[in-house]
Amino acid sequence: MVGIVSYGVYVPRYRITPAEIGAVWGIDGKAYGESLGVYAKSVPGPDEDTITIAVMAARNAMKRVNVNPKEIGAIYCGSESHPYAVKPTATVVAEAIGATPDLTAADYEFACKAGTAGIQTCMGLVKSGMIKYGMAIGADTSQGAPGDPLEYTASAGGAAFLIGTEHVIAEINRTYSYTTDTPDFWRREGQMYPSHGGRFTGEPAYFRHVLTCAKNLMKLQNTTPESYAYAVFHQPNGRFPRRAGKMLGFTDEQIKQGLLTPYIGNTYSGAVMLGISSVLDVAKPGDRILAVAFGSGAGADGFDITVTEEIKEYRRENAPLVKYYVENAQQINYAIYTKFKHQIILREE
Amino acid sequence: MRDVAIIGIGMTKFGELWEKSFRELGIEAGLKAIADAKISGDLLDALYVGNMSAGKLIEQEHVASLIVDYSGYASRHLPAVRVEAASASGGVAFYEAYLAVASGLYDFVMVGGAEKMTDVGDAESNRELCATADNEWESIFGATYASLFAMMARRHMYEYGTTEEQMAQVAVKNHRFGSKNPLAHFRNTLTLDQVLNSSPVATPIKTLDCAPVSDGAAALVLCPWDHARKFTDTPVKIAGIGLATDTIALHSRRDMCTMDAVVRASSRAYHMAGVAPKQVNIAEIHDCYTIAEIIEIEDLRLVKKGEGGKATAEGVTDMGGRVVVNPSGGLKARGQPAGAVGIAQVVEIVEQLRGEAKERQVQGAEVGLTLNIGGTGATAFVSILKREN
Numbered sequence: 001m002v003g004i005v006s007y008g009v010y011v012p013r014y015r016i017t018p019a020e021i022g023a024v025w026g027i028d029g030k031a032y033g034e035s036l037g038v039y040a041k042s043v044p045g046p047d048e049d050t051i052t053i054a055v056m057a058a059r060n061a062m063k064r065v066n067v068n069p070k071e072i073g074a075i076y077c078g079s080e081s082h083p084y085a086v087k088p089t090a091t092v093v094a095e096a097i098g099a100t101p102d103l104t105a106a107d108y109e110f111a112c113k114a115g116t117a118g119i120q121t122c123m124g125l126v127k128s129g130m131i132k133y134g135m136a137i138g139a140d141t142s143q144g145a146p147g148d149p150l151e152y153t154a155s156a157g158g159a160a161f162l163i164g165t166e167h168v169i170a171e172i173n174r175t176y177s178y179t180t181d182t183p184d185f186w187r188r189e190g191q192m193y194p195s196h197g198g199r200f201t202g203e204p205a206y207f208r209h210v211l212t213c214a215k216n217l218m219k220l221q222n223t224t225p226e227s228y229a230y231a232v233f234h235q236p237n238g239r240f241p242r243r244a245g246k247m248l249g250f251t252d253e254q255i256k257q258g259l260l261t262p263y264i265g266n267t268y269s270g271a272v273m274l275g276i277s278s279v280l281d282v283a284k285p286g287d288r289i290l291a292v293a294f295g296s297g298a299g300a301d302g303f304d305i306t307v308t309e310e311i312k313e314y315r316r317e318n319a320p321l322v323k324y325y326v327e328n329a330q331q332i333n334y335a336i337y338t339k340f341k342h343q344i345i346l347r348e349e
Numbered sequence: 350m351r352d353v354a355i356i357g358i359g360m361t362k363f364g365e366l367w368e369k370s371f372r373e374l375g376i377e378a379g380l381k382a383i384a385d386a387k388i389s390g391d392l393l394d395a396l397y398v399g400n401m402s403a404g405k406l407i408e409q410e411h412v413a414s415l416i417v418d419y420s421g422y423a424s425r426h427l428p429a430v431r432v433e434a435a436s437a438s439g440g441v442a443f444y445e446a447y448l449a450v451a452s453g454l455y456d457f458v459m460v461g462g463a464e465k466m467t468d469v470g471d472a473e474s475n476r477e478l479c480a481t482a483d484n485e486w487e488s489i490f491g492a493t494y495a496s497l498f499a500m501m502a503r504r505h506m507y508e509y510g511t512t513e514e515q516m517a518q519v520a521v522k523n524h525r526f527g528s529k530n531p532l533a534h535f536r537n538t539l540t541l542d543q544v545l546n547s548s549p550v551a552t553p554i555k556t557l558d559c560a561p562v563s564d565g566a567a568a569l570v571l572c573p574w575d576h577a578r579k580f581t582d583t584p585v586k587i588a589g590i591g592l593a594t595d596t597i598a599l600h601s602r603r604d605m606c607t608m609d610a611v612v613r614a615s616s617r618a619y620h621m622a623g624v625a626p627k628q629v630n631i632a633e634i635h636d637c638y639t640i641a642e643i644i645e646i647e648d649l650r651l652v653k654k655g656e657g658g659k660a661t662a663e664g665v666t667d668m669g670g671r672v673v674v675n676p677s678g679g680l681k682a683r684g685q686p687a688g689a690v691g692i693a694q695v696v697e698i699v700e701q702l703r704g705e706a707k708e709r710q711v712q713g714a715e716v717g718l719t720l721n722i723g724g725t726g727a728t729a730f731v732s733i734l735k736r737e738n
Contacts (some may be wrong), residue, residue: 028548031548197470198470198471199365199467200365200367200467201365202369203365204368
């Protein structure tokens, strides 16, 4: 049995509302936020980045299990906002949780689905017997150009999954990916902010990949939406995952627990892994979860997951739940946001 | 000059057609027109293509040869001409094709219009559209079409008491029509409140007062009237045409609330057709913004000057009204692939005159009119089409 042995999350505490952002750009931000289904987005503090988020999530995952970090044979860290262009995030995490030096580590990038790509790699390595445990992390401090529609949703957060075969709390029954070359969203080397194809990011990118991936996975597994207690879809805003779910035949009730974007924004590589974590925070043995991550460029990773009896013994309480991070929020205004983003030019020392 | 008939029509779906290229759209519309005319493509003597900005929007110029080539006629060395007149490119291509057949130069001519606008982002397509205004005196200073039409709307409100509600009625009506058109870009209906509460673009113009940018193509087959009955029982006669121009910049006009080019082009077409404005049953006109439809029905003399808004609110231009305007959904709902608009308008009128418009059918339609404008009215093309039994 291959699956999730432990998970941990982290979301920065600061929040900014669409109304606050809109006021700067002469837009009715409140109405815009409502149209996107987003009420606030998380903002990293001035000393937080993808590495600190990844480390926090990884430490939280390790607090919940009695696993010797030296038994972790691989760490993959997925993000589109790795602080270094050259030098891995994954090595910092490995050092921070005491997994070094007998392991392999690397950073992944596939827009918002680099973290789930890491889960798949870990599954393969664990299943083949090459490693005992693998850790996959999805974390981001995503960028949206000032004034761009993305600025209202691009947020920060991450989750870490420990993948293994013993004491599995949630078995991954199958993973399936659907990938094409679809240029809906990109950022070239050296550019500060990503570019996107506007409405092209919808139908031909997000919906085509998420819907096809979900349908094909359910076909392979001979399941229907009714087979699942929960469904988690990539959530660039509050509307897309609800619409995708509805188109596939899922109810809002199935989607609600894993839908975090309305409260913390789009955490990119963290989004679906945080959504799954939120579900695992409340799931009972036997609950089945369908999760589909989407990464621009473009591809979707689907996971058919079943929660096991092990979750009863699992010590969720050893680290904060998703709910804690969502609710432990401190509102900031655009001036503080600008300062936190290091965009105020300070006097040279 | 001989009389000219339309014996074939074809049109692609309009919309964000990300899976189809410019050439695919042009060929699809052309093949449909040939199939509708029940002729062999080998009969065609020439091709005219209306296209506004392929060079900028898809970085492809020389589109007339391109379409001939991809239609399989390169080896026949078919004469082919691309016509550009901003968003009136389709209408002016139709004008040229008409002249070619009427003069006796050619017998069978295909005239099409095509535009691929959604391969670029909103800002870029807006910039390309603005290149059709007066760049040195309008666009370069930041004027966009929304802002220019907003100024026309403001003046019309001041001069004639036209209201934002009356403008919104145009959108509501055209979306209701568009909802019945399977090829329309937008098939959703709108309420007055939705239009009035949509976000402002350039006050008083709001998002839902604007036509979209779309991809799409439309095509027609023309032939001499005397040959037409051999191919169809329902040929439609091009009874009158009129082309006119005006100052390219809005601020140089005699009157901001009147498109003199529309007045002139329609006068020429009415005169040639021997038709009075009150005889027109259906009209496909250029509602790029809702205010444009209001001004145009006045300048076409379908209603009195200054009463366009009132007439719209009273249902004069709605189904069952004196003259049904934009039964296809217009640019507002059917969509706006710039170069294809003028041809798509003719396609709709021909369907209506043949009695083939199904749910959108205007009963008893005998005389139809199309109005295709470029810019804020620097070019206007009017055609008057008739069913002759």
